[in-house]
Amino acid sequence: MTRNSRPGARPRGGDAPPATGRYPAPMLHLRMITPADRTEDVVRLIEETVGAAHLAVLPGAARIPAGDVVLCDVAREAGDALIGRLRELGIAERGSISMEHTDLTLSTRADEAEAAAPGEGADAVLWDQLTDATHEESTLSLTYVAFLTIATMIAACGVVLDNAILIVGAMAVGPEFGPLAGFCTALVRRAPRLVLRSLVALLAGFAAAMAVTVLFSLFMDAAGLFSRAQLEGARPNTSFVYAPDWFSFVVAVLAGAAGTLSLTSAKSGALVGVAISVTTVPAAANAAVALSYGDTGQTRGSVEQLLFNMLGIVVAGTLTLLAQRCFWARRRTGPLFSRPGPG
Template identity: 45%
Template sequence: MLHLRISVPGDLTVGVLDVLERQPAVSGLAVIEGASRRPVGDIVLADVAREAVNVIIDELVELGVQREGTLQVETVDTWVSQRAFDAERIAPGSSADSVVWTDVTAQAYGNSELNWTYLSFMCLATLIAGIAIVLDSQILVIGAMVLGPEFGPIAALGVALVRRRFHLLRLALGTLVVGFVVAITVTCVAGLVGKALGWVTVEGFTAPRPETAFIYTPDRWSFIVAVIAGAAGVLSLTSARVGGLSGVFISVTTVPAAGNIALGLAFGQLAEVRGSALQLVVNIFGMALAGWLTLAFQKTVWNRFADRRERLRQRIRGSR
């Protein structure tokens, strides 16, 4: 169940109420007249079954609610209402499977913003990955994977393609490129400092590393894991039941590959740079492709549910 809070000028209130009253998935509806100061107007409150909220939001956007006022969507964790139960039962599909596209798009924009926090996490994660490579430690590699924030803009690539938001596509690509370039540069400088201090040697870096050799030796399994992880990650972001996102972070070799690129540049080991760069590209491409296909599939499925819901609404109106 979702709660909508709509602040609109008085001349839009009638249209908003008409949209909400026509939907059987709306279980609760209230109007507080004159309560809104900015914009000057009314506040409309509605409880809506999650499965039907996309259609309602699309109609409200057509009215211009987003231009003249504000629309907030909040998750209701606990509710006790027979009308709400009936609304969810009538709405086709499962609440946990439904995708609230407004929420997904807003998350994509937020996760794709290039800011100091994102760059800091990228640099710290890549530095830990560099240390993990020097020590040949899989535990530190996993820690670097979990700390890395790169999955957000990777998932945003799929959202941008499905929703045709090309500004989001450019934003996500720019954040990915700049983030990895900055992180690799910082880690490369750190590697050069370690080399000058004698903490890390070329011999130590090029010695056999059985625990972390997979970072610079991509194979078909690298792509397969990236595809599976990308699909799981997108499902975790779009579903009402988030549970698998942490598994994505420890499945793909993006940040560790960036760390190995940085050390390879610092020590002049171009073979490892090439292998790690290929590993990085394979993982990003696999996750982005899987995210796009997963979102496209979800959109197709929920469009069919929307058609069923419209037919059901017409039958309900005809029986009155």
């Protein structure tokens, strides 16, 4: 295997580029079950969609529900508009629409479709996918509460020991960004049930995590591992968790914008950076430990820090989604459905 033939390597020098002059781009693969009386409408819609390719129809292949199976690939930047039109045809109610990301599509037709679609795939927002993902992340499940509780207990050790490494680790473990993103998405999409679901996950999750952490703190104190002197002593590395200021809000706003962009662009790696940028879990942990010792000053400051951070994330996340929706609303009125015939 040559140096340039390893997986993921781009051609250099004398290696031949793709015929279109573009490198293969990942596409969205759509699989639909359509009622027989809607198949022609669906096929026509896909044929007219700029950015669509590889259309296939399997008449009568579906059994539950009965109907035809329609397959196609579409550029990410054209995906949301196409799915919206399919929903208008009632395919989601009478059949089904499934979507998955393809890691690689080797096809000249796919390269041409991706080039023809307006905008960049990395900027595109798939609203139905975002709603579904945040709905799942906003579920008050045992796993969610367990992760949040464990993260809060790790942070409790960090604040008592004034250990920044434990604080960063707890931030990375905490799953609280999911419900916060769900809340932002619900506000933008005007989905009151998702708003309630996200609020319940946030409030009940943090309440449970802090209650368990209070008991954990009392146990650690009885075991001689925690002490009030450690909590109230000099803590240069972690005192910020109970001293909210405008810098805390600014960082939360920036982190909220970055986290929302990482969700909408499918760049989940950025979420780790978001998680270790805000002090929601450490603030909850410090509040719980302080409460176990009756330190109302630190408890109050920590709760304020927690709320300050959540407010900043929600404000930034909501504004980011509104800006993206405004941008892509213009794209949907553009030439996405103007191709004269099948390609």
